[in-house]
Amino acid sequence: MFKNTAPDLANFASSIASWQRRAGRHGLPWQDSTDAYRIWLSEIMLQQTQVATVVQYYERFLERFPTVEALAAAGQDEVMPYWAGLGYYARARNLHRCAQQVCEHWKGRFPESVDDLVQLPGIGRSTASAIAAFAYGKRSPIMDGNVKRVFARYFGIEGDPSLRANEKIFWQTAETALDIAPPELDMTAYTQGLMDLGATICTRSRPACTRCPLASGCYAYQTGSQDRLPTRRPRKTPDQRPCVMLILEREGKILLEKRPSTGIWGGLLSLPQYDDIEAMESACLNWGLDVSQAQKMAGLSHAFSHFTLHIEPWLLQDASTKVAEPSVGHIWMPRQELSQAALPAPVSKLLMGLYQPAIFELAENG
Ligand code: SF4
Known part of the structure; x- marks a missing residue:
């Protein structure tokens, strides 16, 4: 299934969680909150957008729409100026529809299970898992582009990660890592740690392996194959x-x-x-x-x-x-x-x- 013949699965999640507490990103405006509305908003804004850009939009958005009810009650035209510049505008339209559905069907409280969250507009499996983990402490794995890079390198998973068959391997590996992790695992620190590791240490080019908590068991580091993993998809000229x-x-x-x-x-x-x-x-x-x-x-x-x-x-x-x-x-x-x-x-x-x-x-x- 993957090339790493001796991954330290038992300590994988805990090493990431303790690294996050020690050296991960802290003080971001959506951290230290279990308010599902604030978490959901940050997760949607962070899709395809850098943290530094999102910070400015996030606080302005929350000042105008402090609750899911306030967002649901607004017209779409009122929401758009608070999104303009973040790009990928389908996200803003889905955001608004999602707020309305949470108010209509869930009495203004985001559901707790990943299965219910993915039914809402604009919420994919990884976003649903992040909301469930951050807001409700659920043991639900995330798997976005940055996290795939960490998994591909650590476990030595070959193949284009966007292909359905390969994607299945990534999800199964993430589930196994959580199944094996100790019951007291801090899901907030682990989930945030995976995000931080992918964004700041295990970066696309020149990963900082010597500062990585996974280095001792990492397939790519041990074999010098960081540049080759994750497998790149053939590039088309835009x-x-x-x-x-x-x-x-x-x-x-x-x-x-x-x-x-x-x-x-x-x-x-x-x-x-x-x-x-x-x-x-x-x-x-x-x-x-x-x-x-x-x-x-x-x-x-x-x-x-x-x-x-x-x-x-x-x-x-x-x-x-x-x-x-x-x-x-x-x-x-x-x-x-x-x-x-x-x-x-x-x-x-x-x-x-x-x-x-x-x-x-x-x-x-x-
Ligand atoms: S050791 Fe290097 S390649 Fe492996 S997970 Fe850490 S940063 Fe990524």
């Missing part, structure tokens, strides 16, 4: 997708449109976006705009996990009075309110680069 965005300005306001609720940036406000310049021109003509006045601005690129979006922005400062009113889904937003809007990160960067100096001037001039 798609390149060009697009055109229109910055239409009128009387100090910018035209924004609401993105459909599914797909990238779902539910956020963004600039009108087109496949190419012809499509933008034809939209402008339909609105009665003089497109010859549009100026091309410096472009920017934004990398998603599976493609890179190349944005070509055009600025059109419209002085005509004959412009047809934009249709449903469009709003005119005053420039000075742009920094508060739920905009995707690259659109925010684009607009802040263009208008931030003007906003500062407005502020300075009272």
Whole structure:
């Protein structure tokens, strides 16, 4: 099953737990709490986002939505500005739906079992296990990308970890490690320790093996195969997708449109976006705009996990009075309110680069 012929399974979990208490990360705002709402929120925010980024969003979010009831009672449009910039917006939509289901079906208290937690929107098996372990002390194993790296190296598990057959081996190994661990194992320290080890010691490149509590029994360390494990999946070149965005300005306001609720940036406000310049021109003509006045601005690129979006922005400062009113889904937003809007990160960067100096001037001039 794995290449490590003598893993120290009996001490695996306890070594990680005691290392975490001694040298792991402490003082993060979601630690030292057994409040399932706060734990769940941190787990969802931490999916695909670094701790340092999450800290700023987490506290602001909790100030506005201090309880699951407060989040459930808010409209999705109220939630989005508190998520904008964290990316992966499906998470924010699921977060909101999940809060509503917890209030409707669980009287505002997150269920304790992993089987019940995974039924809620946006909660996968590893997140459910983390909530159950941190909030309720359950002996439930976690298995995210960082933890897979620790397991692949320590136990010598070969094969692409994202393949279903291999994934099964990772989960079974994690369950075995917990079955064998002593009954008094501190699940909070063990679960946090696995996360910390993967993020700070057993890193993707140049792991700090000499500081690792697992070094004496680690297959990768003993055989010098840290670079080879976990097995990398064959890399595909990401798609390149060009697009055109229109910055239409009128009387100090910018035209924004609401993105459909599914797909990238779902539910956020963004600039009108087109496949190419012809499509933008034809939209402008339909609105009665003089497109010859549009100026091309410096472009920017934004990398998603599976493609890179190349944005070509055009600025059109419209002085005509004959412009047809934009249709449903469009709003005119005053420039000075742009920094508060739920905009995707690259659109925010684009607009802040263009208008931030003007906003500062407005502020300075009272
Ligand atoms: S000894 Fe090195 S490779 Fe092994 S688990 Fe620790 S950090 Fe990772």
